[in-house]
Amino acid sequence: MYSTCTRAGVRAPTSTDTSGSAAFMMSGRDVLVKRSCLVYLPAPSLCGLYPPVGTVSDQSGGGARRNRAFARSSSLHVSIMDEQAVRRAVARMASELVEQNEGPGNLALMGIQRRGVQIADLIRSEIERAEGVTVPSGSLDITLYRDDLMAIGPLPVVGATVLPEGGVDDRVVVIVDDVLFTGRTVRAALNELMDFGRPARVSLCVLVDRGEREFPIQPNVVGKTITVPPGQSVEVSVPGLDDGWCVELVPLSSEAVRSRQKSSRAEP
Amino acid sequence: MSEPGSSLGKDLVGLEGLTSDQILTVLNTAEPFKEISERRIKKVPVLRGKTIVNLFFEASTRTRVSFEFAEKRLSADTVNISSSGSSIVKGETLVDTARNLEAMRIDMVVMRHGSSGAAKFLAERIPSSVINAGDGSHEHPTQALLDMLTIRDHHKKIEGLKICLVGDILHSRVARSNIFGLLTLGAEVAVCGPKTLLPLGIAELGVTVFSRIEEAIQWADVLNVLRLQLERMEGGFLPSLREYNQVWGVSRTRIEQAPKDLLILHPGPMNRGVEIDSDVADGPHAMILQQVTNGVAVRMAVLYLLTGGAPDTAEAAKEGAEV
Numbered sequence: 260m261y262s263t264c265t266r267a268g269v270r271a272p273t274s275t276d277t278s279g280s281a282a283f284m285m286s287g288r289d290v291l292v293k294r295s296c297l298v299y300l301p302a303p304s305l306c307g308l309y310p311p312v313g314t315v316s317d318q319s320g321g322g323a324r325r326n327r328a329f330a331r332s333s334s335l336h337v338s339i340m341d342e343q344a345v346r347r348a349v350a351r352m353a354s355e356l357v358e359q360n361e362g363p364g365n366l367a368l369m370g371i372q373r374r375g376v377q378i379a380d381l382i383r384s385e386i387e388r389a390e391g392v393t394v395p396s397g398s399l400d401i402t403l404y405r406d407d408l409m410a411i412g413p414l415p416v417v418g419a420t421v422l423p424e425g426g427v428d429d430r431v432v433v434i435v436d437d438v439l440f441t442g443r444t445v446r447a448a449l450n451e452l453m454d455f456g457r458p459a460r461v462s463l464c465v466l467v468d469r470g471e472r473e474f475p476i477q478p479n480v481v482g483k484t485i486t487v488p489p490g491q492s493v494e495v496s497v498p499g500l501d502d503g504w505c506v507e508l509v510p511l512s513s514e515a516v517r518s519r520q521k522s523s524r525a526e527p
Numbered sequence: 528m529s530e531p532g533s534s535l536g537k538d539l540v541g542l543e544g545l546t547s548d549q550i551l552t553v554l555n556t557a558e559p560f561k562e563i564s565e566r567r568i569k570k571v572p573v574l575r576g577k578t579i580v581n582l583f584f585e586a587s588t589r590t591r592v593s594f595e596f597a598e599k600r601l602s603a604d605t606v607n608i609s610s611s612g613s614s615i616v617k618g619e620t621l622v623d624t625a626r627n628l629e630a631m632r633i634d635m636v637v638m639r640h641g642s643s644g645a646a647k648f649l650a651e652r653i654p655s656s657v658i659n660a661g662d663g664s665h666e667h668p669t670q671a672l673l674d675m676l677t678i679r680d681h682h683k684k685i686e687g688l689k690i691c692l693v694g695d696i697l698h699s700r701v702a703r704s705n706i707f708g709l710l711t712l713g714a715e716v717a718v719c720g721p722k723t724l725l726p727l728g729i730a731e732l733g734v735t736v737f738s739r740i741e742e743a744i745q746w747a748d749v750l751n752v753l754r755l756q757l758e759r760m761e762g763g764f765l766p767s768l769r770e771y772n773q774v775w776g777v778s779r780t781r782i783e784q785a786p787k788d789l790l791i792l793h794p795g796p797m798n799r800g801v802e803i804d805s806d807v808a809d810g811p812h813a814m815i816l817q818q819v820t821n822g823v824a825v826r827m828a829v830l831y832l833l834t835g836g837a838p839d840t841a842e843a844a845k846e847g848a849e850v
Binding site: 404 | 555556558559560566567568570571601831
């Protein structure tokens with residue numbers, strides 16, 4: 260189940276290039292094992308951050324813009340959940356949601372753009388399958404509520420925000436996202452949600468919780484909790500936007516590492 | 528001005544010289560902003576703490592109110608200045624007025640001015656972003672953008688459509704912005720109006736000229752009926768308004784002859800019974816109120832884009848460091 264994806268394109272390890280050896284160790288069986296492997300690597304610290312595995316600056320052409328397809332073919336991706344694992348986790352999340360709220364009657368799902376929307380759709384069809392009830396759902400785009408919008412300069416494309424049929428008032432609104440990290444996205448989503456009305460309760464449901472919160476925010480339902488080694492990131496792939504369901508550990512792009520160093524500001 | 532992405536740069540002076548990418552970026556960004564005006568709380572915090580001055584040297588209701596709503600719905604702080612009631616009547620120059628405002632730390636100026644080129648003049652002299660809300664008979668970019676958004680809402684595309692501007696082309700900044708924008712997006716553009724109200728050499732911009740309204744109606748998918756700018760017509764351009772209506776007016780009997788489902792736009796304010804008859808203006812083909820609704824969304828998009836950079840590079844950055 261845990262496997263190393265594409266190896267092609269990674270240079271052979273040299274004395275100055277730790278990415279190759281890290282890549283070798285990354286084929287271990289567990290994330291935590293992988294992390295401990297990384298910790299013992301010789302530390303060519305980039306202001307406290309390890310170089311991203313498999314991303315060597317001369318390889319990516321300096322400030323080359325990150326491209327998912329390119330990154331996938333030219334660097335290491337460690338699979339954490341395959342499609343079956345995602346579906347099992349989502350089925351459990353759906354039943355936990357129904358259980359916690361004593362039935363699906365008052366639920367409304369709000370997926371956060373992008374990728375939270377697809378997970379919300381999957382949860383909705385799981386609830387439909389198990390309970391025979393179609394839960395109203397919508398989507399939230401938090402771009403205009405980001406706390407770093409003026410700091411990041413270029414502005415992200417704004418996606419669609421759609422309210423669930425019947426609005427959010429007096430409902431149990433479930434915010435659904437792919438990865439919970441700093442909590443900033445959820446903070447923005449909560450603020451946006453409050454502009455739409457007054458839900459009876461707001462609940463948070465994420466596929467992956469990777470910890471390291473910067474805000475006092477806790478999820479109610481989690482698919483999988485993982486610890487991410489420095490210099491790496493979690494990437495969730497969903498059908499429609501990507502090739503299909505999977506969760507992978509990927510090296511942070513050199514660009515992202517740089518931007519993290521520049522300002523300690525974290526992505527939401 | 529046009530960088531690799533689709534950034535608008537510092538200012539929006541006109542649509543002339545913008546790439547189709549840049550124009551489409553504004554139209555695409557306007558789409559999600561439409562929904563904000565339908566919310567119960569019509570406000571998002573994106574321009575919180577930004578100060579915008581609406582500097583209107585010419586009369587305006589629609590454009591000024593539309594800009595002001597757009598600014599307020601994005602949480603900007605706004606100040607309105609009109610030429611009467613300000614020190615402009617005391618003889619202060621445009622640049623001095625702007626520099627004094629600048630000294631109070633503003634971020635953006637939305638300006639309407641009676642002289643063509645005023646927006647560019649100001650944009651070159653102050654560090655704040657300048658948005659042209661109409662300068663003389665030069666350009667009125669946000670009006671053309673909202674016209675294009677309305678056309679695209681209906682036809683789902685702009686490229687290949689036949690759009691005819693009818694009436695007073697000579698005095699119309701809306702016409703120029705529409706011609707530049709629509710041609711850039713690949714539409715076919717025509718103008719139609721009395722010879723006295725067509726600028727010399729208009730065909731050199733790449734537009735067809737129709738000398739009869741009936742021909743234009745046979746040809747077009749969209750008629751953009753322009754206002755007869757009576758306040759600028761002291762030079763005897765027309766024998767009489769009644770004659771204008773008889774020969775050039777868009778009436779129900781005329782549009783019933785159209786072979787296609789004709790869309791009627793008008794930038795307002797309308798001279799009912801002159802360039803457009805009431806039964807057309809209130810009829811099913813007219814998109815006039817839709818244009819006003821779209822105007823707020825387009826202006827929100829422009830304000831939003833001018834405070835940042837190109838969305839596509841940002842998208843890459845967002846993708847690169849998700850979560």
